[in-house]
Amino acid sequence: MFDDVLRKLEAIEPLIDAVNKEEITALSHFLYERIVHPDSYVVFLGETSSGKTSIINGFVKQDILPVKAIPTTAAITEIDVVDSSQDESYLAIFKDARVKLLNKEEFLRLCESPTPDLERLRLTIPSDENALPGLKLFDTPGFDSIVQEHEEVLKEFIPNADSIVYVVNYRTGILRQSGIEDNDFVFLGMLKELIRKDVEIILLINRCPQGTVISDRRVKEICGYAHDLLGTEPEVLLFEDVSPSGPNQHALPFNEELSVYLKRYLHSESRLCHLEEAFDSYVKELYLNCDKILRARYASALLSDEDNNAIIEAEKEHAARIRESINTIIEPTFQDLIATIPRKIDQAKAEINKDIERSLSETDRGDMDEMIAFTNAHLLPFTIGAVSKNIVIDYIEVVLTDLNNRLEDLIQKEILEFNNQVSVRLNSNLEVASMNLANKLLQETGKNALGKYFIQYGGMGGANAGVANAASHLLKEAGDLFGKTFSRETHNALKHALKKIGATSMKAVGAAIAVVVELVGVAYQYAVWKVKLAKKIRKGVDAWGENTIPSVQKDLLKLKEANINTIWAVASDIETSFEEDVSHDADLYEKQVRLSDSLGYLFN
Ligand SMILES: Nc1nc2c(ncn2[C@@H]2O[C@H](COP(=O)(O)OP(=O)(O)O)[C@@H](O)[C@H]2O)c(=O)[nH]1
Ligand SMILES: [Mg+2]
Numbered sequence: 001m002f003d004d005v006l007r008k009l010e011a012i013e014p015l016i017d018a019v020n021k022e023e024i025t026a027l028s029h030f031l032y033e034r035i036v037h038p039d040s041y042v043v044f045l046g047e048t049s050s051g052k053t054s055i056i057n058g059f060v061k062q063d064i065l066p067v068k069a070i071p072t073t074a075a076i077t078e079i080d081v082v083d084s085s086q087d088e089s090y091l092a093i094f095k096d097a098r099v100k101l102l103n104k105e106e107f108l109r110l111c112e113s114p115t116p117d118l119e120r121l122r123l124t125i126p127s128d129e130n131a132l133p134g135l136k137l138f139d140t141p142g143f144d145s146i147v148q149e150h151e152e153v154l155k156e157f158i159p160n161a162d163s164i165v166y167v168v169n170y171r172t173g174i175l176r177q178s179g180i181e182d183n184d185f186v187f188l189g190m191l192k193e194l195i196r197k198d199v200e201i202i203l204l205i206n207r208c209p210q211g212t213v214i215s216d217r218r219v220k221e222i223c224g225y226a227h228d229l230l231g232t233e234p235e236v237l238l239f240e241d242v243s244p245s246g247p248n249q250h251a252l253p254f255n256e257e258l259s260v261y262l263k264r265y266l267h268s269e270s271r272l273c274h275l276e277e278a279f280d281s282y283v284k285e286l287y288l289n290c291d292k293i294l295r296a297r298y299a300s301a302l303l304s305d306e307d308n309n310a311i312i313e314a315e316k317e318h319a320a321r322i323r324e325s326i327n328t329i330i331e332p333t334f335q336d337l338i339a340t341i342p343r344k345i346d347q348a349k350a351e352i353n354k355d356i357e358r359s360l361s362e363t364d365r366g367d368m369d370e371m372i373a374f375t376n377a378h379l380l381p382f383t384i385g386a387v388s389k390n391i392v393i394d395y396i397e398v399v400l401t402d403l404n405n406r407l408e409d410l411i412q413k414e415i416l417e418f419n420n421q422v423s424v425r426l427n428s429n430l431e432v433a434s435m436n437l438a439n440k441l442l443q444e445t446g447k448n449a450l451g452k453y454f455i456q457y458g459g460m461g462g463a464n465a466g467v468a469n470a471a472s473h474l475l476k477e478a479g480d481l482f483g484k485t486f487s488r489e490t491h492n493a494l495k496h497a498l499k500k501i502g503a504t505s506m507k508a509v510g511a512a513i514a515v516v517v518e519l520v521g522v523a524y525q526y527a528v529w530k531v532k533l534a535k536k537i538r539k540g541v542d543a544w545g546e547n548t549i550p551s552v553q554k555d556l557l558k559l560k561e562a563n564i565n566t567i568w569a570v571a572s573d574i575e576t577s578f579e580e581d582v583s584h585d586a587d588l589y590e591k592q593v594r595l596s597d598s599l600g601y602l603f604n
Contacts, residue, residue, distance in 0.1 A: 001272070005279045008602050009035065012283070015290040015599065018592045024290065031282055038134050038275045041160050042262065043356035045191065046167035048142035048150075051206040051253060055167060058252040058595035059259065060125050064498050065139060066111050067250045069209050075114035076157055077121045079137040084126040099523075128129040130259060135266050143187040151507065155500065158194040162274070163265055164196040164201045165258075166191070166234070168222060170208040170241070174177060186510040189381060192502035197227050198270060203234040206240040206253060214238065225377075237261065282588065284603045291440070291596045292577065297425060298589035299438035307425045311578050318418040325410050326564050333403045333562040337396065338553050345545045348384075348391040355383045357534055368529040372520055375537060376513045378569050384512065384544060388505045392552070393498055400494055400559075407563075409572055418574060434586075437593050439469035497562075501555050508547035 009032060016028045044052040053065045056079055065077060089108035092100045094117050110121055126542045140157065141150045157162075168184055195201075203226050205219060207210075212219060214236060227233050265271060300308050314440070356379050365371045426435050518537050523530050 001038070002276055002279055005048065005276060005283055006032075006035055008280075008283045008284075011102075011430055011599055011602060012287050012290060015287065015294065015372075015592070017594055018595070019290045019293050020295070020517040023287070024293075028286060029281070031286065035279050038279075039136055040134060040265075040271055041136050041138060041273070042163045042165060042183070042265070043138045043140060043158065043161040044165045044167060045140055045154070045158070045187070046142055046204075047187065048143065048170075050167040050169045051239075052142060053139055053166045054251055055136060055165075055204065055206065055253050055258070057250065058242075059137075060127060060130065061252065061254075062125070062251050063252060064123070066108055068112075075110065075121055076117055076141070076153065077111060077123060077139040079126050079139065080122065080124045081130050081132045081135075081137070082124055083131040083133070084128050086126050088125060088126060089122075089124040091124075092471050093118045093119045093122060107557075112219040127481040132163055132262055132266060135262060147416070155190075155194065155503065158191065159196075159496075161195055161199055164191070164195065164199060165204050166201055166226070167204045167206055168226075170205050170222075171220060185225075185377070185381075185513075186231065186507055187510065188226065189385075189524050190228050190503040193499045193506060200265065201230060201232070201234040202237055204237045204239060204258070205274055206239045208238045210240055212238055212240065224289075235261070236573075284555075287599065287603055289481075291593075291600075293579075294589060294592045295438050295440055296578050296597055297582050298434070298586065298593045299430075301584050301586040301589050302430055302434055302438070303425060304429070307429060307580070308578065312424060312580055313423055314418055315419045315575050318414045319571040322411055322414050322567060322574065325407060326567055329403065329406055329410070330560060330563050330567070333399065334556060334563075337399050338556050340395075341392070341552055341556070342549050343394045344395055345388075345549050345572065348387050349389065349545050351387045351391060351536055351543050352383050352544075355387065356380070356537055356541075359383075359532055360534055360537070366526070368522075368524060368533060369520055371529075371533060372516055375533070378384040379517065380537070380540065381506065381509050384509050384541075385506060388548070389502065390504065390564075392548075396501060397494070397498055397555075400497065403563075407567070408571055415574065422578075434590070437590065437597070501552055503553050504551045505544075505548050508544045508551060511543040511547040512537075515540035515543050 009028065011030075016024055019025075032134050044056060046052055049068070053067050057063055057065055057067065060079070062080060065079075090102040090104055092107075092110055094100070094101055096117070097119075105124070105363070107121060110118060114121075138157075138161075140154060143150060143154060166188070191201075203223065207224060208216075208219070219236070219238065222228060223234075223236055239255045239258075242251045242253050244251045300311075320376065350580075356375070360375075361381055363371060363374075364373065423439070428437055517531075519533060519536050522532075
């Protein structure tokens with residue numbers, strides 16, 4: 001399917017062999033596997049008990065995943081529907097990338113009560129008619145504003161999605177306009193912040209009364225809200241309410257259209273393009289990696305031991321100086337930023353209250369319940385969204401952009417100095433021809449992002465244990481590499497980090513809504529309800545603030561960790577550019593570098 005990319009990977013095989021390093025070889029095997037068997041993630045989302053698990057069971061026509069009426073702690077479960085040449089299997093993938101084969105009982109037990117070290121469960125189901133080679137379905141614990149853990153798991157996982165099936169219940173889903181259980185509202189707001197723009201969202205309305213059609217009023221209403229919240233018109237699938245087939249059975253909702261959709265998506269142009277782009281950039285990075293190693297070896301072989309030792313010393317020094325920035329720049333910046341958040345939130349709260357009170361005084365709505373519904377569906381989320389963007393998010397952006405610039409300057413300076421030191425030694429010892437051959441390596445110093453990705457995602461340990469799918473990795477990687485500053489990635493990474501923080505703030509809108517809802521059904525006289533409502537809204541906004549402060553601070557702590565990891569990765573990359581004890585077989589290395597040069601045209 002990705003013949004061009006595969007050809008490139010095959011073309012650089014001799015280079016990979018020449019490099020002869022375990023991690024590079026493992027990486028290339030892993031990449032090959034991924035290209036030959038490309039994955040995309042279809043993630044089932046929706047409020048707890050909307051029917052996600054039942055729908056997946058219905059899709060595979062087996063009552064296999066445990067269905068629950070009450071929210072529990074739960075793990076993300078991956079479902080691979082394969083053709084019947086393969087066996088059914090149950091796997092647990094742990095956070096340290098260990099993979100364990102389970103029997104069905106163990107699997108079911110872990111589904112219901114996952115252990116803290118569990119990353120995910122994987123179920124492989126053979127089915128000839130439904131096989132989806134390359135699509136992985138993910139059943140999620142669902143969103144539930146009471147179970148904090150779910151939110152954390154989802155916030156981490158959702159950015160991996162390539163396509164989303166959002167499940168709502170026909171009767172209860174999206175804004176009954178009555179209250180606290182309206183998690184969908186908060187969830188959809190958060191979702192929009194977390195996914196890539198090109199991710200398709202299918203709105204699946206479950207448990208529709210028999211004969212419901214798309215023009216049904218309730219369906220239109222649900223779609224209208226979803227449209228408002230997502231800013232796009234999702235495709236809609238209607239699932240009829242079905243009865244369980246027996247006393248100890250669960251309902252297996254089914255609609256052919258879901259398979260049609262999934263199969264269409266499997267072969268869609270946009271999916272394939274996205275994958276191709278991702279693979280292409282990985283193969284290129286792999287090539288550049290090999291190229292760099294070979295050039296460094298060639299240079300080492302031409303230089304004296306004394307020169308080599310000096311370079312290795314320099315490597316260590318500059319790497320150490322880059323790592324120092326963790327204590328001198330990253331730690332203090334985040335400490336300040338985190339300490340300033342409460343003040344910024346207070347400022348935002350004042351602004352939000354002012355804006356909402358203005359709208360409230362200007363409204364001509366005579367009915368309080370109607371106004372409450374409007375407040376919760378529009379005023380609170382939109383005002384909070386806009387104001388917290390202006391006051392909180394933009395502030396964080398300024399601080400982080402500045403941090404980024406300072407880190408970038410420091411890293412550039414260290415790399416430049418290191419490169420100069422190497423250049424001087426090359427210049428004074430090498431002839432022009434070999435100098436040119438060796439030199440290109442300097443441009444690539446500090447850019448080794450690929451290795452980090454594969455290490456992180458278990459590419460080395462248990463191949464296939466990896467959790468990140470290729471297509472979404474571009475985004476994920478950018479997020480993880482915030483602070484790694486050599487390309488347009490930085491901009492994306494920052495945007496992504498800010499989006500996550502925006503999602504946190506949007507999620508906390510639920511707390512405000514919950515407070516305002518308390519007024520529903522309370523009968524106040526016409527003259528006083530606006531005053532009462534204004535007071536409640538202020539309380540609600542307080543609740544938003546209380547929820548937002550610690551969550552945003554937590555997001556920032558995570559971001560700090562990501563920055564620190566990046567600095568380590570950049571430093572390690574410099575530190576390993578010249579290897580110790582390289583043989584002096586300059587002729588061999590020269591040949592290898594020429595080979596690498598001759599392949600460069602593939603990656604321009
Ligand atoms: N009668 C009936 N029950 C359903 C249907 N879909 C889901 N359910 C029930 O709704 C409850 C929650 O479903 P579940 O799949 O666990 O929801 P999840 O939390 O979104 O995964 C379970 O008791 C299901 O049996 C349906 O079409 N008909
Ligand atoms: Mg479920």
